[in-house]
Amino acid sequence: MTRTTPKLLPEGLRDRLPEEAEAASRVTRALIDAMAGHGYRRIAPPIAEFRETLAGDAHDPASRDLLRFTDPVSRRTLAIRPDITRQVGRIATSRLSSAARPLRLSYAGQVVKLTATTLWPDREMMQVGAELIGNDSLSAVTEVLTVAVDALIAAGVTGITVDLTLPDLVDTLAATAFPLDADAIEAVKAELDAKDAGALAGLGAQAYLPLIAATGPFPKALDRLRAIDAGGVLASRIAALEALAASVGDRVTVTLDPTERHGFEYQSWIGFSIFVAGHAVTIGRGGSYAITHPDGRIEPAVGFSLYPDPLIGAGLGVEVNEARALFLPIGHDVSAAARLRSEGWVTIAALADSDDPQALGCTHKLAGGAAVSL
Numbered sequence: 001m002t003r004t005t006p007k008l009l010p011e012g013l014r015d016r017l018p019e020e021a022e023a024a025s026r027v028t029r030a031l032i033d034a035m036a037g038h039g040y041r042r043i044a045p046p047i048a049e050f051r052e053t054l055a056g057d058a059h060d061p062a063s064r065d066l067l068r069f070t071d072p073v074s075r076r077t078l079a080i081r082p083d084i085t086r087q088v089g090r091i092a093t094s095r096l097s098s099a100a101r102p103l104r105l106s107y108a109g110q111v112v113k114l115t116a117t118t119l120w121p122d123r124e125m126m127q128v129g130a131e132l133i134g135n136d137s138l139s140a141v142t143e144v145l146t147v148a149v150d151a152l153i154a155a156g157v158t159g160i161t162v163d164l165t166l167p168d169l170v171d172t173l174a175a176t177a178f179p180l181d182a183d184a185i186e187a188v189k190a191e192l193d194a195k196d197a198g199a200l201a202g203l204g205a206q207a208y209l210p211l212i213a214a215t216g217p218f219p220k221a222l223d224r225l226r227a228i229d230a231g232g233v234l235a236s237r238i239a240a241l242e243a244l245a246a247s248v249g250d251r252v253t254v255t256l257d258p259t260e261r262h263g264f265e266y267q268s269w270i271g272f273s274i275f276v277a278g279h280a281v282t283i284g285r286g287g288s289y290a291i292t293h294p295d296g297r298i299e300p301a302v303g304f305s306l307y308p309d310p311l312i313g314a315g316l317g318v319e320v321n322e323a324r325a326l327f328l329p330i331g332h333d334v335s336a337a338a339r340l341r342s343e344g345w346v347t348i349a350a351l352a353d354s355d356d357p358q359a360l361g362c363t364h365k366l367a368g369g370a371a372v373s374l
Contacts, residue, residue: 012116012123023317024126027155027308028108030317031128034151038143040106040130045087047110051077054086061265062086065113080112084127085305089291092133092301097293101134119281122309129286131303136288138240140302141270142247148274148284148304149248155308156316159277160252164218164244165260166237167267167287170208177230178207192259211259218245221256240270272304279310327357327365327374336369345371 009015016024032042055062065082081087084107092103108128116123130147132140145162152160166172170189174180180188188208191199195212214225222245226238245254263285264271271287286304293299308316328337328349337347348360357365357374364371 012121014122019318020312024312027312027317028126028128030155031151031306031308032106032108034154035106035130035147038147038150040104040147042106043088043091044107044109045081045084045091048078048080049087051079053090054079054081067112067114082111082113084109084111084129085131085303088131093291093293093299102140103133104130105133106130125307125309127305127307129303129305131301133291133301134299136268136300136302138243141288142244144286144302144304145244145272146247148286148306149252152274152306153251157276157311161255161275162248162252163255163257163260163273163275164241165264165271166258166269167261167264167271168269169258172233173208173230176233180205189259189261193261215257216255218254218256225256225258274306276311278314281310283307283311324364325362326371327360327362329366332366333369337366340366340371
């Protein structure tokens with residue numbers, strides 16, 4: 001009989017060893033601290049909730065990401081969160097429903113997807129973000145985008161690109177300047193997303209063809225969007241895009257893809273994706289959306305989520321300076337060791353005479369109440 005060695009972990013889950021785990025902690029702390037500097041207070045929702053809280057019915061795209069199980073206490077179906085944004089909305093409309101608006105909240109925690117993708121093979125990932133609830137004006141979006149960029153820069157991220165999009169652009173044009181039958185709108189959105197000019201023409205949606213060209217580096221793409229004669233319907237959106245690009249453009253690269261849909265199922269009038277040079281995956285995504293209170297009241301909001309794992313895996317947050325690790329021999333001076341720890345030393349205490357300080361990663365040893373180089 002042939003025996004096979006079982007996998008240590010399920011597919012898509014992995015361990016972080018000390019160096020990377022410490023880097024993840026540093027990066028997360030830097031991101032959260034930057035958000036706190038803008039007045040975003042941290043909350044910490046649970047890792048699992050009732051299934052219906054994390055996704056609506058079977059038609060809800062979020063339901064495809066749920067890893068479900070039965071709660072032995074309530075006998076109800078629970079799910080591990082695939083996203084923290086909905087949990088923030090639940091808190092804002094329940095326990096913080098009477099808090100002053102706009103409500104600024106931040107979060108950091110692990111999320112788990114049901115399946116992985118080719119570009120992102122991990123099913124578990126860190127999600128860090130901020131939500132501004134009660135306002136989705138241009139001023140609110142500008143603040144949130146600024147906070148996202150500030151947080152990434154504070155964490156040491158460089159080569160940032162912000163790609164702006166208008167999630168409701170086709171719906172707006174279809175209802176005004178470029179009429180479409182209701183059953184044709186989704187098809188037009190899909191072909192714009194695929195940048196398929198021939199398919200658009202086949203749908204009789206030639207008026208939408210110029211939107212394909214309004215994509216790329218921000219100044220030229222915006223000029224092409226501005227040139228589209230939509231009877232002034234786009235004027236306010238173009239002004240908003242200009243203002244947003246101006247608010248961050250001196251620190252990041254800004255691009256435009258006005259009909260991008262992937263990941264913006266819940267966004268309303270504005271959305272943005274964040275990319276980092278050298279990484280094919282999207283590092284962050286945000287925009288305006290709406291949350292529903294238990295009484296049916298709709299409240300506007302804007303926020304973003306960052307997924308720093310690929311950056312951490314590439315070395316972000318790893319200490320470049322050699323750690324000052326101090327070996328403490330058996331019978332060492334305890335007060336001297338405490339003093340040196342308060343000065344920033346990491347101490348490694350010997351548990352046996354055979355302990356090798358260099359094998360344990362120490363650079364110095366305690367001798368005569370002082371740190372002596374090995």
